[in-house]
Amino acid sequence: MTRSTLTPVLSSYWDEPMSWTLDCYHRHDGYQALRTAVTMAPDDVIGLVKDSGLRGRGGAGFPTGQKWSFIPQGGEGAAAKPHYLVINADESEPGTCKDIPLMMATPHVLVEGAIIAAYAIRARHAFIYVRGEVVPVLRRLQTAVAEAYDAGYLGTDVLGSGFDLDLVVHAGAGAYICGEETALLDSLEGRRGQPRLRPPFPAVAGLYACPTVVNNVESVSSVPAVIRGGVDWFTTMGTEKSPGFTLYSLSGHVTTPGQYEAPLGITLRELLDYAGGVRAGHELKFWTPGGSSTPLLTGEHLDVPLDYEGMAGVGSMLGTKALQIFDETTCVVRAVRRWTQFYAHESCGKCTPCREGTYWLTQIYARLENGDGQRADLDTLLDIADAIFGKSFCALGDGAASPILSSLKYFRAEYEAHLDGGCPFDPVASMLAVPEGALS
Incomplete structure (x- = not known):
């Protein structure tokens, strides 16, 4: 049974003086x-x-x-x-x-x-x-x-x-x-x-x-x-298949970011209630359930249980429970581009799908943002991501492909808007809107 209350166990005395002694x-x-x-x-x-x-x-x-x-x-x-x-x-x-x-x-x-x-x-x-x-x-x-x-x-x-x-x-x-x-x-x-x-x-x-x-x-x-x-x-905490407590990390466009220790199976809507909601005057656009390597989700998934089965049921992963919150001021293409650049930089180069695939993904994202993209680029993104996902030597390739596949699934219209002169978001405002530390 899921309990919608915080369960401080590991974090129960983090705020005490000299807690590390x-x-x-x-x-x-x-x-x-x-x-x-x-x-x-x-x-x-x-x-x-x-x-x-x-x-x-x-x-x-x-x-x-x-x-x-x-x-x-x-x-x-x-x-x-x-x-x-x-x-x-x-x-x-x-x-x-x-x-x-x-x-x-x-x-x-x-x-x-x-x-x-x-x-x-x-x-x-x-x-x-x-x-x-x-x-x-x-x-x-x-x-x-x-x-x-x-x-x-x-x-x-x-x-x-x-x-x-x-x-x-x-x-x-x-x-x-x-x-x-x-x-x-x-x-x-x-x-x-x-x-x-x-x-x-x-x-x-x-x-x-x-x-x-x-x-x-x-x-x-x-x-x-x-x-x-x-x-x-x-086992009084969490769900039948995902028992216990865990740390959820809320960052980005949220009123009170931080660590929230709660039972597995709590929802993002409940966690946002504890964190004061999305920052004032804005609304949720998309979020990651477990860091940048997990398929991103949208506002329609606010009530999905944050456990392994719940996330799998909507095509994502619980991952490390790093809940990055992005509001409507964020360009999803720019955000995914930054993640893609990270994976291209961090690829060890051992296997061809990841080494070559992440490089070419960054080139396509550069074209999209600079206004040089073509409609065929969107299909190429999907083709390359599919060639990486499940076919690289380790899970880094899956992590690089997941935000691309999911963002095109939910925000294809925003990608298409980039084909007419580049990013429709003001570059400076969009960059300032990206939560510090969320993309790199």
Whole structure:
């Protein structure tokens, strides 16, 4: 059952002074879930997370406990190799801004979740892969990890359980492609970040060709609350197939942008009520449910549940729940062009559909905006997007194609208006109307 009220769990004390310290975390039941987990068998921890229905919060929504269970156990073959936990904190999707504030405000919840996850999959080493540009986040995490070592939560014989764990905070080199899990693993190993061919999947041959779990920051950070509250508590929130709480990031033309923690299945209309609605004097034109890589939606989708099934039902994806709100002053062609330029710049070049397709898409968008476009260009956009979608080496190609396909579906008339002398929106006013940080 969906509940239309906010459910602050991860964000419940973000506004407290020194919320990032170990003392503050202890005051809010910090590391109590770890104390419980190490008294359980690792397989029982996996079973509990499985039963909770916790789904990955990084975009795909794959069940977290099920992903953990893929790690081979026993003593032969792949099971005899070391196991690794890698946390994907390389948040770089345009519009996505949930993991960085979480790590800034409460880094210890991520550290505790990482220890529990590593214990469950029997990993002796864990890594948090963070974007190198966000130096304050790196420092926050490194300080939290040092505090955890000093308190006996990391290192040898964690809490007297006989479990050993070393946790490393690794600074990435700033490539969007490294948000793709196998490209992240290559980068972590010191190679150029490019997606790997699968199979084998990371659960069999991941980091250093060993069994590896790659989880998103929010996924791992949700684990302590699941352990503390239990399955019955967790499933009182959200929907049957998408249970629990999650962070929705509202940005753009909204009165009060920010992080809104709510049950999965809440609607954008309800979230806009909490955020004061679209900015005064304007109305909603289009929005993204999960960052720039998800098919955009319009005002007719305000009451669609913001869960994995609801978004799939209207041809989009929940993704990272980055709700970018655009009002009627925004040129949809200009917005999608900016996203396309981003994907062309960030393509790793490994596969032809993405490398060549994103380049030619940017050329067509330049013609449309400069008044040199032809009617055939609109069909060419669709053809190229179709040649990329589902045919590139990783999901970057899908992300580049999705806003093009969806914007032509809902706003073809606006594209056609660009054929008669270029962008019908005043360029300066249109650029000022683009929400800061939403497009690049």
